[in-house]
Amino acid sequence: MSEITIANKDWAVVAAVKAALAAATVDSTPVFESVTVTTSPAQAGQCQLVHSPAAVLRYVTTREDDSPEDVRGCRVVLELLLAVLADVVGTDESARLQEVLRLKNAAINAVEADPPADAHAWGDGSGYHPAIRWGPPEIDASTDRPWAVCRLPAEIGFVLDGPTTH
């Protein structure tokens, strides 16, 4: 039997991103009325969109790459679901798109302004990933739905010093 310690850094990253989103304010007003965490792609649409604007942070997976001396370059893969209730009459999506893009940019600024303490860029000669990488957002602001929604992929890099430092 071995005595081990657990750093649980992937969770620390998720918790830090959640905290950054929850703490973000514009003119002293919170950007997101609710910030929740999920692991299911379907869960958010079913029961987590209550308060508007809402941010649902979906944990996708953690990737790990070997480096020299058993250092591990890791990434937590996340998907941010940003949603706003938008009551717009007509077929022009401009106002909904403007608001959902504002939320997307707010989420990025919030995390970049208060990045997870464990977030580090990493490169080992065969590859490089930045501390925070944002994927292309996928937006559905069509007016036949009550919520205008943005799915924003994100990867947060972190580094483990050895195989038993997870």
Added chain:
Amino acid sequence: MAFNVYHNPQDVQIGSSPITGVQSIVVSVRYDELHAAGDDDTHESVARYTTGRTSGAITLLDPTSADAVQGQTGTLSFTWKDVKGTADKTVSIADCSVGGYDATVARDAASRATLPFLAESAPVIS
């Protein structure tokens, strides 16, 4: 972690002139071989390396910036960012001499300029 990983050279300077838009820096350090044979020796009695010299090239995006610093002399210094965010390293190469540049300005690609440099000393990493 017992090793450093760097990227993104920043704050590149020759003397007091900044070099902006730097993409990469190649630093080659050479120690010249010293061969000394005494009288009637059938083999070399001394074979070792002498002091280091540095040469290399700076690749930058901006031909105007390359033009501004060509032919200059002074200490070449730049900072590597440590990717784990612990301590960046500053590289200084004393008595450096920058040559002329090769620049490419293409219709369908970003501009690129390469500046060679030479120095009588080895780099100091601090």
